[in-house]
Structures are given as structure tokens and as C-alpha cells.
Amino acid sequence: MAQVKIYGIKEKLVPVRERLSEVIHKCVVDALQFPSDKRAHRFFLMEKEDMLYPAGRTDAYTIIEITMIEGRTIEARKKLIRLLFDKIRDQVNIQHQDVEICIQESPACNWGFRGMHGDEVKLNYKVNV
Template identity: 60%
Template sequence: MSQVKIYGVSKPLRAIRDRLSDVIHACVVEALQFPLNKRAHRFLYLEPEDFFMPEGRTENYIIIELIMIEGRTIETKKKLINLLFERISQQIGLSLADIEICILESPAHNWGFRGKTGDEVSINYPINV
């Protein structure tokens, strides 16, 4: 299980939303071996005055949070992060300075979906990759 939140300034983020979602999903499918039909993305649009950002960032600055069940190797998580940097930069045109990524993990028993806790649900893709 994985969910993605993307934070950014409203106007520039809305302009790239669909393409960015496609790029993020392709990276998740490749690195985490997710099924193509498992996309859970939430875009959080902020007004410039509500989004304080580090020096040197532009209005295109985004933060990507990936929330997932724990179990992936360090190598797999690094692969995902590196794919995101590479492909978002190349395919969307954002500078690397304008992309920040954080992976947050929790045990399967902390998740609830399809009426059960995550450790009771059978999922059709690997977690331990």
C-alpha cells in the first residue's frame, strides 16, 4: 500500500498535475513493483503566502510525500527517490532544487483498508522488494 501527497503553489502545480501524477506513478510502478491500477495521489494546492520554502526555490517547488507500508529495502527506496528526481526533472522540467521527497513508512497493522487492517488484507503485489 502506498499513498502520495504532492504539495505546491496552486497555479504552477495545477498546470503540471496530470503529467506529474503520471511520472510519479510510473516511478512507483517500476521501483516498488506496483500494479498499474494502484494510484492514490492527492494534490495539495497552496497559495504562495501559505507555502514557506527554503531559500533558492522557485514557485515550482514541490514536496512529495510517499506514505507506505514498511518492508522495502533501502536500495528500493533509493531507486524510487532517484527515479523521481530524474524523471520529474527530465519529463516535467522542474529543477532538482525544486523537488523534495520524503518516504514515510509504518507497519502494516497501522493501516486500514477494505474493512481490515493492513496485516490482515491480502495484497496482489510484493512489499518486501
């Protein structure tokens, strides 16, 4: 299970939202071996005055937070980050310096979905990749 939050300036993010979601999803499927039907993305469209960002960034500045059940290897997480940087640059035209990524993991017992505790659900994919 993984959930993705994408934050960015509304006028920059809306035109690329669907393409960005598709790119993120393909990266997650590739790096973490997720089934292709497991997508949970939420876009947080910010007004320019509500999105403060570091010097050297542009209005395309985008923050991606990925929350998932713990268990992926360092290599899998690093592969995901690398894929996201490169595929977002190549396919969405948001440059590396304008993308920040944070992966947050929590134990399966801290999750609840389909009316069950996360550590009791039988998933149709591996977490330990």
C-alpha cells in the same frame, strides 16, 4: 499500499498536475513493483503566501510525501527517490533543487483498507522488494 501527497503553489502545480501524477506513478510502479492500477495521489494546492520554502528554490518548489507499508529495501527506496528526481526534471520540467521527497513507512497493522487491517489483507503485489 502507498499514498502520495503532493504540495506546491497552485498556479505552478495545476498546469502539470496530471503529468506529474503519471510520472510519480510510473516511478512507484518501477521502483517498488506496484501494480499499475494502485494509484492514490492527493494534491495540496497552496496559495503562494501559504507556501514558504528555502532560499535557492523557485515557485515550482514541490514537496512529495509517500506513505507506505514498511518492508521495502533501502535500495528500492533510493531507486524510487532517484527516479522521481530525474523523471520529474525530464518530463515535468521541475528541477532537482525544487523537489523534496520524504518516504514514511509504517507497519501493516497500522493500516486499514477494504474494511480490514492492513496486516490481514492479502495483497496482489509484494511489499518486500
